[in-house]
Amino acid sequence: MGFIDEIKARAKACKKTIVLPETEDERTYKAAETVLKEGLADLVLVGSKEEIEKNKGTYDISGATIVDPATDARTEGYIAKLVELRQKKGMTPEQAKELLLSNYLYYGVMMVKMGDADGMVSGACHSTADTLRPCLQILKTKPGTKLVSAFFLMVVPNCDMGANGTFIFADAGLEQNPDPEKLANIAISSADSFKLLVEKEPVVAMLSHSTKGSAKHADVDKVVEATKIAQELAPELALDGELQLDAAIVPSVGESKAPGSKVAGHANVLVFPDLDAGNIGYKLVQRLAKAEAYGPLTQGIAAPVNDLSRGCSAEDIVGVVAITAVQAQAE
Numbered sequence: 331m332g333f334i335d336e337i338k339a340r341a342k343a344c345k346k347t348i349v350l351p352e353t354e355d356e357r358t359y360k361a362a363e364t365v366l367k368e369g370l371a372d373l374v375l376v377g378s379k380e381e382i383e384k385n386k387g388t389y390d391i392s393g394a395t396i397v398d399p400a401t402d403a404r405t406e407g408y409i410a411k412l413v414e415l416r417q418k419k420g421m422t423p424e425q426a427k428e429l430l431l432s433n434y435l436y437y438g439v440m441m442v443k444m445g446d447a448d449g450m451v452s453g454a455c456h457s458t459a460d461t462l463r464p465c466l467q468i469l470k471t472k473p474g475t476k477l478v479s480a481f482f483l484m485v486v487p488n489c490d491m492g493a494n495g496t497f498i499f500a501d502a503g504l505e506q507n508p509d510p511e512k513l514a515n516i517a518i519s520s521a522d523s524f525k526l527l528v529e530k531e532p533v534v535a536m537l538s539h540s541t542k543g544s545a546k547h548a549d550v551d552k553v554v555e556a557t558k559i560a561q562e563l564a565p566e567l568a569l570d571g572e573l574q575l576d577a578a579i580v581p582s583v584g585e586s587k588a589p590g591s592k593v594a595g596h597a598n599v600l601v602f603p604d605l606d607a608g609n610i611g612y613k614l615v616q617r618l619a620k621a622e623a624y625g626p627l628t629q630g631i632a633a634p635v636n637d638l639s640r641g642c643s644a645e646d647i648v649g650v651v652a653i654t655a656v657q658a659q660a661e
């Protein structure tokens with residue numbers, strides 16, 4: 331079984347409740363039909379009942395629960411809770427009401443916060459910033475974690491590198507210019523995500539334009555420092571840096587550029603030095619190598635809310651729903 335079929339089988343076995351708040355987008359309905367048909371999760375669609383009736387077209391979403399914030403009995407409680415959570419930031423009851431009735435992403439995150447759903451998937455028609463801001467503000471980080479970061483689960487066809495073509499690329503969605511501590515944190519969280527989702531041992535490469543001192547620059551120093559911090563925080567982890575991409579994943583290049591490294595040539599978790607590199611890198615592999623790209627998936631957050639690229643397909647949404655269910659089961 332390939333990666334996504336394994337994930338779907340795990341999602342089916344735990345049957346979590348996942349919110350899809352982008353009821354203005356046709357891909358939501360196409361994905362919902364498949365999720366329900368395959369039994370991957372129970373679904374909540376958030377939106378105006380009339381709009382949903384109009385937008386769903388011929389897709390069969392009869393198995394989904396429709397939640398209309400304007401009429402749902404829980405809305406008052408969500409408003410009160412949102413005010414309680416955000417009053418130090420100046421949120422008034424009027425603002426909370428306006429936000430929850432007009433922005434279904436906030437409503438979906440409140441459903442997760444209040445335990446009325448296990449996770450949410452959004453981002454097909456909202457930017458990453460607009461998708462992730464509500465979860466960062468409301469759900470916050472998991473206990474024991476300081477940072478939320480975002481990764482892609484990449485499945486490269488006909489590829490024997492990584493875990494038979496399966497990789498994590500991080501951070502490819504959220505942290506714009508992580509300092510060494512944040513980069514170390516991203517590496518350790520990504521290793522945990524790899525274990526959870528791929529069920530194989532993570533081998534983590536801290537990527538750079540330099541391998542073991544071949545280039546000198548402050549950007550290289552940042553990755554060297556991050557590698558040191560991550561190795562101190564997680565000494566049991568197979569993690570090394572700084573490595574160029576070829577040294578990280580091609581065994582012969584790894585041996586010649588970083589002799590003696592257990593990671594070089596065998597990495598399956600690729601930690602990029604900044605968001606430019608991570609985001610461009612995942613899109614290159616997705617578009618040129620025709621890889622499956624699931625994400626941006628969050629890690630370090632108190633409950634699973636995952637993002638999508640606005641360029642995603644309905645099939646990508648189905649995959650991310652299944653991944654979200656598996657993350658929720660692990661909470």
Ligand SMILES: CC(C)(COP(=O)(O)OP(=O)(O)OC[C@H]1O[C@@H](n2cnc3c(N)ncnc32)[C@H](O)[C@@H]1OP(=O)(O)O)[C@@H](O)C(=O)NCCC(=O)NCCS
Nearest residue numbers: 458459462463466467471476477478479502503504505626
């Ligand atoms: C996600 C993002 C929107 C958050 O930044 P922002 O909107 O400026 O908001 P702030 O920095 O004020 O943060 C909002 C809240 O999230 C928290 N937060 C931000 N980043 C966080 C992180 N990585 N981990 C945990 N919490 C975080 C802040 O502490 C703040 O909490 P508070 O409101 O309770 O004080 C921003 O990091 C971003 O735009 N990232 C890039 C997204 C992107 O464009 N990706 C490319 C396409 S995938």
Ligand SMILES: CC(=O)OP(=O)(O)O
Nearest residue numbers: 458626638639640641
């Ligand atoms: C992940 C990402 O790049 O998102 P978008 O394509 O929506 O900007």
